[in-house]
Amino acid sequence: MPNRGALFRVEGGGHVAWLFGTIHVGARDFYPLEPRLMAALREATVLALEVDPTGSQNDIARAVREHGMYQNGRGPASAELPAPYRPRLDRLLRRYEIGPQSVALMKPWMIASLLTVREFEAQGYQAELAVDAWLAQQAHGRGQKVIELESVQGQMALFGRMPLADQALFLQECIDAIEDKEQAGDAREIARAWATADQAALDRIAAKTAADTTYSGRFVSQVLLAGRNPALAARIAALLKSERRSVAAIGVLHLVGAGSVPELLRARGLLVERVY
Template structure:
């Protein structure tokens, strides 16, 4: 089960390291993710595919996207992870936390899954009391992030965090294509039973080592800009008929791609030069954002 990690999991309270102070990686830096050049009405936007976790070895990015970031008037992100922390906390309370003392989420699970959840929380060094007020979908998201961390990737080093920090250093305007409230509402609208099923399937995927395998696959594909591997991941995601798989494909990807494409098209129309950075799975497969932008009559060129 490929889980689409949202930016809000990346680092609400993290302070990213100053990348410029680190030892420079071998030159030139390799391609990462996916990069597209979008053109229309004499304006140019660069569309970059991100991953919502990271490693210090990812940075800095390769020269073409770095140059685009330096000259762009605007950086557009799904959600700015270094933006309003009050907005993030408010959305967490509204959509991710039980109200009126209801909980814990483990009570929603089938009895056989409760000891398995406890074991995973101990394995990931998460105090059960800290997740007691969380809704099942949020616990599933936390477990997914922790699984990525076991593979050596950190949420506080997410690509969006690096991009946002750089834009702030350049005093560059940052716009959000979505809101953290809208993102979390996608999960919050699930019934209690569906949230429990989402968490149970996450537990199954971790126990069967599928989650670890998928985490390595997407991180490696992103880190090497492996076009074929990214397309295989898109195909596998689309063919996953589990509840979680259908939710990722239909709600988190297909359901959001048109809105993301509209936002990027509007950005291109009003800005002469810009960079939009969104999760790489939005840029591959059927109904991808680049495909939708082409349908709008824009010129879309894949750089890598």
């Protein structure tokens, strides 16, 4: 099998952690993953993920209700949009065969996330085949310990804390990107770069993300990546200290670019080697 994503070997105190970069969608031909990573997974005493997508569905549903849905009868999200965007949103919902009732209580950021997933699906990638989900299934199937570096509550709160006006702008920019074919191009680019472990392409994507001055671009760069990297690095360092052999799998964009998790681990005095 070819190399996928990005893989780092982290060593400290005689312990080894393998750090693997994932994407949150997938395709059947992604699997199984390449032999070195599969061997590392078999030898590990624990698999660490951002969150375990196969974990408590009640916890996931609770986080969705709390952070992704309107409370007290407010909504729909289209009411937050400027009038010209409302029919454009309706057209996209029809394109992806999303019924109006299924999004009636969703906040704008949640609809934007749903549209993004559907655009990945239109390019041939599926959320149910996501790399982190596949890894979790493999680990649980072996009876291996799976831990979470974050929580679904914490992740969704990052979006849910956005003021509604900013959420509306986030959705507007998502609509623009899909209609301009930018979203489709970005989906193909990140999936291809991950599927071929293309270091140069991943670096270009990281640089493009960091330079994006749109609201959604700054949110991704500053909140979803730079804002989370220090805590992720700290938890991976703690994992390395407590476990002789471990694998941590997090989104690949956390592993590239300025202020990346490998860079932060090196700053802690750990030996970090990029394998691919």
